[in-house]
Amino acid sequence: MTDFKDKTLLVTGAAGQFGRLAAAELLARGATKVVAGTRDPAQLADIAAQGVEVRRLDFDDAASLVTGFAGVDRALIISTVAPNRREQQTAAVAAAKAAGVSYLAYTSAPHARPNADAGGIADHYWTEQAIAASGLDFTLLRNHIYADMTLVGAGAALASGQLFDATEGGGRNYVTRADTARTAAGALLSASGRDIVDVTGPAPVTQAEVAALYTRLTGKPVARVGLTAEQLQAGLEAAGLPAFYAALLVAFDRDAAAGYHAITTDVVERYSGRKPQALVAFLEENKAALAQ
Template structure:
């Protein structure tokens, strides 16, 4: 297996929940030259104290992209959450190529495609196209929905006793954010060539099973309630979820209903050397968070 631990490795969005874990994993796996890109360099002072090169990186600031990618061999672009993220990420790809970066990893989504019904997922498709067109080597990490999101959604489900969803009873293969981050670090450290990988958990889980886990771990009865996409979108917007995020969440549910989230791969083990954590194990370990 190729070892790039002596290469200069950049992580964008390094102050985010995923980015921080990626940097920690790179440190743990012996990376010698880590660059952490963030809009707020002060927030990563702790990494700087540990030898990480912390650089300002703002996807909307061309000058910061140029300086952040300077001297970098391999980079992980963590997808942004913005209405203009296709433009943001295309600018980052162009800056990487101009700086002489040889390899890009990118955190994408399952079944990335340009269709109008894809919602924010279309942004991932066009970013993938830009990466492929760059001529650089790459790994497109199609991260399936994070197991961590089931904790975010637990509050309203436990309060109402109902878990609203539009997956049509189909399963989705939750992957923990930590497993996805460790896989991304593994790609930076070892991947070669050009590849697309679905980053998944060990097995698909239906929403009725998620509701049953909530019940089992808290003692509060929760039942899954299947809605249409339109009904779910209306409910999310009525609850105050921003339109962009509500549309993205509904698009994910509708993709699951078509079976796109039931994929099972060994990509996590391939890139990390360890089996991915199951949703049940994750929720059991985070049982206290369900109550809070």
Template sequence: MTQFKDKTLLVTGASGHFGRLAVADLLERGATRVVAGTRDPSQLEDLAARGVEVRRLDFDDAASMAAGFAGVDRALIISTVADNRTVQQRAAVAAAAAAGVQHMVYTSAPNPRPNASGGGIADHFWTEQAIAAAGLDFTLLRNNIYADMTIFGAASALASGQLFDATAGAGRNYVTRADAARTAAGALLGATGKEVYDVTGPAPVTQEELAALYTQLTGKPVARVGLSGEQLLGGLAAAGVPSFMAQLLVAFDLDAAEGYHAVSTNTVERFSGRKPQALADFLAANRAALG
């Protein structure tokens, strides 16, 4: 599925982990006109050396967006991590539409909604609405929580012997960042029309099962401890997690508790050409990072 490999394909946030993975996959799959957008082009000199056109593109700078989207046929908008990202992303969508972008791929989240209780998930809802109203074709990729997040969460769990969550024992279908990035690249290369997809791993995993995986792989006992959303938010705040990120993490847990993260789809295989990696295999491959 590479029918648009000779179109001008833009990846925003290309200096981030997800963006770099997406650009690399585009190149591996034969894309000939790849543009990497970033706030700091000096970070992408390695990609420029591989023939990628690097452009300064800052969602807080209208002039950079007008120049960044100019001449682009299809764009991958990677969601930002900022407390004003609804404003940022709506501005990016408007700039892309004004520049004549024909198809937009956006990295969203499961169950986006405008409710204030949704935390940062509401940003995805409003961005999706802006894309749908922009008059261009789109592929909305509602990425489940990244398996990579379990690496970052391992340190405190292994140190304390406790894994805290507010999922009410429900499962979530972790997808690796690499699988999600390859999926986004595949959509940029081949998706058509106006479509929405959930991007998931192969099967849901509960937090109790995750705690057992930590124990199995490290030999250190970890027990899952269920909390309310309010208790979890307080614990994250006490641990120094920034408010925006803490609210987003709690919202993800509460959505998992409602079953929104237990969906399994074939989206990764559809757009990347390979089956998604299971969480157990991902953690085993990254055992050294667990500590």
């Protein structure tokens, strides 16, 4: 692998959880010219104090894309969560190319495809296509579902004693947000050429196993309840989730049912230098959060 630590490295969406982790990893690994892009630079005063250049970068603002990518050698485009994210992200890719960026890392999703049943995952596919057509070098980081999401879903499951899903018993190779961010930073620092990789945890875990972990770690019985994709979509919307976001979650369940999430790779270790944390270890480490 090549060492790009002295190149100008941009992280978009740097005020988010993923972006902050990636920027911190770049600094920890010796990057000398880190640029943090965000819609609101005031949110990154702490990062600026560490010597990071903070720029306003809004994927819905063409002018900020021009100034945000100016002088950048390599960029990490962190996927957005918005109804128009396909347009946002393809605009960012075009701006990067126009600015002379030589390499893009992009946080995608497993089995990105344009099919109607892919939900928001289709946005990742079209972004991947735009990156591939750009002529730039790239690493498409197909991040599997965050282990962190099991903390988000734990409250309702522990309160009701039921964990609902539409995975049909398929496994998910949960990977922590921290591991994916360290992997993205590592790719930005060292990857070359053009590559598509799955970023996974160490082994797939079924929803029945997740329910059993909730039970073991809290002492509260939780049973896994299988639903159809349509039932899950309706339930998530009834619980107050916007339809767009609910569709993203349901699409992930559909893909787990199809086996697309049961892949295991060494990508985390390859780019971060450490083995991925297993879901059980993550939940044990965050046991206090399960009790809230």
